[in-house]
Amino acid sequence: MDPKIFDIDGADIAWCPGCGDFAILKTIKETLAEMEISPEELVFVSGIGQAGKLPHYIKANVFNGLHGRSLPVSTAIKAVNPELIVINVSGDGCTYGEGGNHFIHNIRRNPDIINIVHNNMVYGLTKGQASPTSQRDFNTPLQIEGVSLEPFNPLAIAIALNASFVARAFSGDIKQTKEILKKAIKHKGYALIDIFQPCVTFNKVNTFQWFKNNTYYLDESHDRFDREEAFKKSIETEKYPLGIFYMNSDNKTFEENIIAYKTNKSPMYQRDLDIDKLKKLIDTKK
Ligand SMILES: Cc1ncc(C[n+]2csc(CCOP(=O)(O)OP(=O)(O)O)c2C)c(N)n1
Numbered sequence: 222m223d224p225k226i227f228d229i230d231g232a233d234i235a236w237c238p239g240c241g242d243f244a245i246l247k248t249i250k251e252t253l254a255e256m257e258i259s260p261e262e263l264v265f266v267s268g269i270g271q272a273g274k275l276p277h278y279i280k281a282n283v284f285n286g287l288h289g290r291s292l293p294v295s296t297a298i299k300a301v302n303p304e305l306i307v308i309n310v311s312g313d314g315c316t317y318g319e320g321g322n323h324f325i326h327n328i329r330r331n332p333d334i335i336n337i338v339h340n341n342m343v344y345g346l347t348k349g350q351a352s353p354t355s356q357r358d359f360n361t362p363l364q365i366e367g368v369s370l371e372p373f374n375p376l377a378i379a380i381a382l383n384a385s386f387v388a389r390a391f392s393g394d395i396k397q398t399k400e401i402l403k404k405a406i407k408h409k410g411y412a413l414i415d416i417f418q419p420c421v422t423f424n425k426v427n428t429f430q431w432f433k434n435n436t437y438y439l440d441e442s443h444d445r446f447d448r449e450e451a452f453k454k455s456i457e458t459e460k461y462p463l464g465i466f467y468m469n470s471d472n473k474t475f476e477e478n479i480i481a482y483k484t485n486k487s488p489m490y491q492r493d494l495d496i497d498k499l500k501k502l503i504d505t506k507k
């Protein structure tokens with residue numbers, strides 16, 4: 222399949238030249254094309270931010286909602302139509318800051334969705350304030366003496382909560398990121414891919430070269446099914462590991478746990494609403 226199938230003619234892309242978001246967009250389009258997934262099978266869901274604009278630039282079904290609120294929307298879409306491939310895509314601020322509570326409880330629910338987080342360690346859209354993943358001492362127009370907090374560690378949190386798929390990628394390496402994304406799409410259950418993404422305008426510390434110099438790939442010897450080993454890797458900061466840290470398929474997905482699917486497997490959106498039955502049910506609870 223030609224990745225151009227996902228292009229929107231005349232799309233006016235608002236990202237700065239050189240932004241890592243372009244590479245992520247290209248990676249997603251090429252991955253989907255290589256996997257022969259068509260636009261109708263997909264829904265992209267995002268919140269607010271530069272990363273949150275990605276669904277505007279891809280031809281597929283799209284829901285762009287409130288800052289930090291994309292994960293519950295993704296969960297609901299997957300619940301009413303489990304046949305769709307739901308890709309949640311947003312920034313580190315949107316997902317781990319404003320949406321932090323949703324991030325945590327989404328892992329517990331385990332919907333079968335892919336969660337791509339553009340991690341540029343800064344708030345890009347609002348012009349460079351610190352995000353939860355900004356590194357200590359990072360100077361911004363707001364944090365004038367530098368960030369004084371430890372950065373939020375999304376991978377360690379996800380592994381601690383026994384998330385079903387946890388990975389980190391680098392937007393500058395399209396080939397490896399594609400491989401990770403393919404595995405996340407094939408995986409059943411919630412899949413987190415935190416992608417390091419240089420913000421060339423507001424993060425002059427964590428640049429393309431910085432990410433290259435400060436990362437390495439997990440090798441074959443890393444056992445993805447060993448949770449303790451994955452946790453140890455997730456707290457490494459001298460150099461940041463890239464690749465798939467952890468996988469498990471032990472827990473049922475959110476959709477599988479829904480009572481409505483116990484006896485009837487047809488997607489909920491196709492069912493007729495029985496108002497009388499609903500009224501009776503409400504009456505019994507009065
Ligand atoms: C509830 C709420 N709080 C704050 C804002 C303002 N706001 C819009 S985008 C943004 C930061 C986005 O940063 P991030 O999610 O890291 O994405 P990036 O722009 O870096 O891709 C903020 C704070 C908002 N729109 N809604």
Ligand code: SF4
Binds near residue numbers: 346
């Ligand atoms: S401000 Fe940063 S994240 Fe936003 S488009 Fe520009 S380079 Fe990309």
